[in-house]
Amino acid sequence: MEPPRTSRRSGPAGSKPRHHRPDAEPDRPGLAARRAATRLLAAVVDTQTSADGLTDRRHGHADFLKLDARDQGLVKAILLTSLRHRGTISAIVEACLERPLPGKAASLRHILHTGAAQVLFLDVPDSAAVDLAVAQAASDSRTERFASLVNAILRRIGREKEALLGRFDDPELDCPPWLFRRLVADHGETNALAIAQMHRLPAPLDVTAKGDPQGVAEALGGTVLPFGTVRLAGGEGAVSELPGFGEGDWWVQDAAASLPARLFGDIRDKRVVDACAAPGGKTAQLAAAGARVTALDISASRMRRLRENLGRLGLEAEFVVTDLGAFTPPEPFDAVLLDAPCSSTGTIRRHPDVAYTKDAAEIAKLAQVQARLLREAAVIVKPGGLLVFSNCSLDREEGEDVVAAFLADHAEFALDPVRAEEVPGLAEAVSPEGYLRTTPAMLVRDTPESSGLDGFFAARLRRTV
Numbered sequence: 001m002e003p004p005r006t007s008r009r010s011g012p013a014g015s016k017p018r019h020h021r022p023d024a025e026p027d028r029p030g031l032a033a034r035r036a037a038t039r040l041l042a043a044v045v046d047t048q049t050s051a052d053g054l055t056d057r058r059h060g061h062a063d064f065l066k067l068d069a070r071d072q073g074l075v076k077a078i079l080l081t082s083l084r085h086r087g088t089i090s091a092i093v094e095a096c097l098e099r100p101l102p103g104k105a106a107s108l109r110h111i112l113h114t115g116a117a118q119v120l121f122l123d124v125p126d127s128a129a130v131d132l133a134v135a136q137a138a139s140d141s142r143t144e145r146f147a148s149l150v151n152a153i154l155r156r157i158g159r160e161k162e163a164l165l166g167r168f169d170d171p172e173l174d175c176p177p178w179l180f181r182r183l184v185a186d187h188g189e190t191n192a193l194a195i196a197q198m199h200r201l202p203a204p205l206d207v208t209a210k211g212d213p214q215g216v217a218e219a220l221g222g223t224v225l226p227f228g229t230v231r232l233a234g235g236e237g238a239v240s241e242l243p244g245f246g247e248g249d250w251w252v253q254d255a256a257a258s259l260p261a262r263l264f265g266d267i268r269d270k271r272v273v274d275a276c277a278a279p280g281g282k283t284a285q286l287a288a289a290g291a292r293v294t295a296l297d298i299s300a301s302r303m304r305r306l307r308e309n310l311g312r313l314g315l316e317a318e319f320v321v322t323d324l325g326a327f328t329p330p331e332p333f334d335a336v337l338l339d340a341p342c343s344s345t346g347t348i349r350r351h352p353d354v355a356y357t358k359d360a361a362e363i364a365k366l367a368q369v370q371a372r373l374l375r376e377a378a379v380i381v382k383p384g385g386l387l388v389f390s391n392c393s394l395d396r397e398e399g400e401d402v403v404a405a406f407l408a409d410h411a412e413f414a415l416d417p418v419r420a421e422e423v424p425g426l427a428e429a430v431s432p433e434g435y436l437r438t439t440p441a442m443l444v445r446d447t448p449e450s451s452g453l454d455g456f457f458a459a460r461l462r463r464t465v
């Protein structure tokens, strides 16, 4: 139920390219897809536009929308691979250049990056990747004089790929310095490197079963993780075509994202508000567990998706579209879940653009929003009730620091520490104070590809009076 993220600095998603020379290259199969991949990469790294927004099937970039489904799949693969391995690709391209690229050569750099991503990491014939990158360079007035350079560099990368990948095999390369510094400060150098290493792999597909996880695992050929999530081996094709989707037997939800709602324990018949609910993964969990749920969100469009999702699952909730700060229920709730908006650095395996669209200033701003939402959520918890605060950031500033400041100001709340036995198989995710803090480097399984989970933070607070 991951939502398409919108642009932080919404750029001209569908603006006409000014430099394209249509006479230089007629529509050659595959060229429009490569051009789109390069433009989308530029939009992510130059104007901090989210990849989900650019590749949204209804509101995405014009160059993306005009492609057929197969080419759209290819564009996404090229874009996400270019971002996931951005540092490695950069180092390899630089190593193959006789002299550095001119400082203003952003368009050329993006063509080289998307071309090298295909040659180094994707199952695309090298010759097609190289020829189309050369054609792309030749058809743009900003890059046409570098077409033979593109040819030479990408062919060399193709010839020497094993050696080059061996020479530049360092996870830190693929983690932008601002993020790596913060990971080291919050998690220590060894963990930071392990997290950066996991960020180089796409995440497995996790689903939450509405009923029996074992039955869903058998239907989908997956395995049940110790705390109930069903993890799939991966594979091709649309999620909506997998067995049981149409019947509403399960929904997509990363293993870590399923943990905050579990922290309420037995929630049957309790009145619960999911205070930042859309698109509804946690609302669905609470409703499936028998709670009487009020799903609240400020966004009407995201709430529509939540309603559709719950409809498919045959689950019920009360829906409220409002700013949490303006919500004045007639009586307080037994439990409040605040899954607050955040930088999403815990989801970089799925959203590698996050490493390039977010920064320290954005994290500071989001931490303030979270602090405000937590104060507002506290008001609607009844005495003795529970308040779970969570988000998918790896950053202390959006987690432990927000909760510590809240507790310092709210003597009527106390931390209700999470116990290791509540999260089987994830004891290392429980901090000495009783916070839950997962990272992609946890949940090690048979292979790196089947391991890991999103980075999540959760704290359980109890209102004492």
Ligand SMILES: C[S@@+](CC[C@H](N)C(=O)[O-])C[C@H]1O[C@@H](n2cnc3c(N)ncnc32)[C@H](O)[C@@H]1O
Pocket (backbone or CB within 6 Å): 001, 257, 275, 276, 277, 278, 279, 280, 281, 282, 283, 296, 297, 298, 299, 302, 322, 323, 324, 325, 339, 340, 341, 342, 373
């Ligand atoms: C991380 S998402 C929630 C994901 C959701 N809990 C799930 O599991 O599917 C954060 C949500 O908070 C909502 N939000 C942001 N500010 C809000 C506010 N002031 N009041 C209510 N909802 C808000 C956003 O619209 C967004 O849907």
